[in-house]
Amino acid sequence: SKSITIALAGNPNSGKTTLFNALTGAKHSVGNWPGVTVEKKEGKFIHNSNEIIAVDLPGTYSLSPYSLEEMIARNYIVNESPEVVINIVDASNIERNLYLSMQLIELGKPVVIALNMMDIAERRGHKIDHNKLSQALGVPVVPIVATQKKGLKELLDAAVDIVRGKIKYNPNRVDYGKEIEDKIQKTKAMIKDKSNIAKYDLRWLAIKVIEEDEAVLDLLNMKDKFSAENEVAVTNEDAFENDFEAIIADRRYSYITSILSKVVKKPDSKVLTTS
Ligand code: GDP
Numbered sequence: 001s002k003s004i005t006i007a008l009a010g011n012p013n014s015g016k017t018t019l020f021n022a023l024t025g026a027k028h029s030v031g032n033w034p035g036v037t038v039e040k041k042e043g044k045f046i047h048n049s050n051e052i053i054a055v056d057l058p059g060t061y062s063l064s065p066y067s068l069e070e071m072i073a074r075n076y077i078v079n080e081s082p083e084v085v086i087n088i089v090d091a092s093n094i095e096r097n098l099y100l101s102m103q104l105i106e107l108g109k110p111v112v113i114a115l116n117m118m119d120i121a122e123r124r125g126h127k128i129d130h131n132k133l134s135q136a137l138g139v140p141v142v143p144i145v146a147t148q149k150k151g152l153k154e155l156l157d158a159a160v161d162i163v164r165g166k167i168k169y170n171p172n173r174v175d176y177g178k179e180i181e182d183k184i185q186k187t188k189a190m191i192k193d194k195s196n197i198a199k200y201d202l203r204w205l206a207i208k209v210i211e212e213d214e215a216v217l218d219l220l221n222m223k224d225k226f227s228a229e230n231e232v233a234v235t236n237e238d239a240f241e242n243d244f245e246a247i248i249a250d251r252r253y254s255y256i257t258s259i260l261s262k263v264v265k266k267p268d269s270k271v272l273t274t275s
């Protein structure tokens with residue numbers, strides 16, 4: 001059967017290189033992303049007789065249009081359509097890492113979370129219920145220790161099972177609250193017939209329009225702030241009072257906090273605190 005391309009995405013220092021090397025061994029090539037001097041690594045290996053191509057994306061905290069690395073990561077996932085994204089999450093720093101996860105999931109391509117550094121989290125006495133986290137997010141979550149090559153088989157099994165349709169991929173969406181959700185619906189209706197958007201997730205595009213994401217406004221020919229379309233999505237009255245990008249970021253954080261309060265227990269407090 002056809003080879004499977006896996007993109008590895010995660011925060012800097014989450015263990016991406018360690019995982020990439022553990023998976024691909026010495027068999028990988030190092031180059032640059034087209035047109036820029038950001039390193040691109042690609043490697044091939046076999047898992048259960050599936051040929052896997054792993055592509056290491058730049059380490060990022062977000063997928064905003066403001067950074068070259070973040071644009072490389074998000075453009076690769078959208079334009080090159082890897083069959084699955086493995087999102088490496090540092091379990092000892094889970095709140096911050098999940099902020100990227102929410103954005104990766106929102107892109108619409110299948111995501112499997114590799115919950116790395118479980119040894120550190122355990123040493124600190126953090127109890128993380130990965131099954132509950134998986135249920136809450138609606139995506140597979142596999143605990144791993146990349147430095148010890150622990151959990152890698154289970155991680156690859158989950159990734160392959162998603163690609164082969166053995167696991168149904170059905171992520172839960174962040175609820176951005178009535179005002180933003182109404183805006184998302186209106187914006188989706190407004191942009192759905194645009195010609196060049198087939199490969200994008202419509203909800204993701206709508207959220208980016210509301211955030212006034214430059215790259216997406218450009219793609220949709222919506223950069224003219226005073227166009228009728230923009231009036232609906234971006235520059236309506238509210239926009240003068242509200243910074244929707246900030247509100248959306250805030251809702252993502254509260255969503256993560258509320259999930260983690262049920263999933264993580266730390267020694268000095270019964271539930272997770274945000275401090
Ligand atoms: P990257 O920036 O995401 O590529 O992260 P690296 O792979 O370079 O890892 C950052 C540091 O964390 C290195 O010192 C790794 O050896 C270490 N590391 C990676 N995974 C684990 C893990 O599961 N457990 C522990 N204890 N350390 C890890």
Ligand code: MG
Pocket residue numbers: 016017018059
């Ligand atoms: Mg690295």
Ligand code: K
Pocket residue numbers: 062063064
């Ligand atoms: K953002």
